Amino acid sequence: MQQHELDALFDQQAAGYDARWVRMAPIRDSLLFLMETVFAGLPEDAHVLCVGAGTGAEIAHFARRFPRWTFVALDPSTKMIDACRERAEREGFADRCVFHADLVDTLPDLATFDGATCLLVSQFLLDPAVRTAFFAAIARRLQAGGTLAWADLAWDTEAADYPAMLKLWMETMSGAGLDDEALTQIRANYARDVAILPPDRVAALAEAGGFLRPLRFHQAGMIHGWCARTPR
DSSP, X not given: OOHHHHHHHHHHHGGGHHHHTGGGHHHHHHHHHHHHHHTTTSOTTOEEEEETOTTSHHHHHHHHHSTTOEEEEEOSOHHHHHHHHHHHHHHTOGGGEEEEOSOGGGSXXXXXXXXXXXXXXXXXXXXXXXXXXXXXXXXXXXXXXXXXXXXXXXXXXXXTTHHHHHHHHHHHHHTTTOOHHHHHHHHHHHHHHOOOBOHHHHHHHHHHTTOOOOEEEEEETTEEEEEEEOOO
8 A cells, every 4th residue: 555545544543543442442542551561661751752643542652651751743644633533632741742744854864752652553664674764764764772662563464373463453353343344445455555574574664764674572362562772
């Protein structure tokens, strides 16, 4: 799927995105809970880049948890950024945010951020070289010793257990209210539009992009979470 197609897809999903995935919230919440510890060493007034900010769920979480942090909410979908801004205004942290509807490469190429988040974004970059360049673009915008925490779908699709894992994951999402047609579409999307790689391979792409060796700190079903620092 090309970038403009992804942008159009998420524009369409923005209005009902949170409601559609509400049953999957425990996975998101467990990831964010552990990310608090990952980011515990950041300054009290940390400046944080949220790549693929979506409707702003993780920014809302960290804005409550770390009241002096400031954020750049980045997402190429204008509708998602609109939803993120509305949440920030509704929940009272909009004055701590800059909203940017575009890609990482459109940000100033300066190391201004203490930390970054990137949840379920890099998996849509099918070309490994492009995915490495994406991680490199984030790394360049982090200060020395800055921390990235990210999550992606990951599995060894050639492994004997992949069909069973995929079935379990589809059933998990089915419990989230998706009908058979939606699940069939998701299965096709995974095969065509999502770069599901072995977890160690995903980590290696981030390392090739300029991060120190990543730590995989979370797994829930097919969603894996990693953290990595830039060199000091």
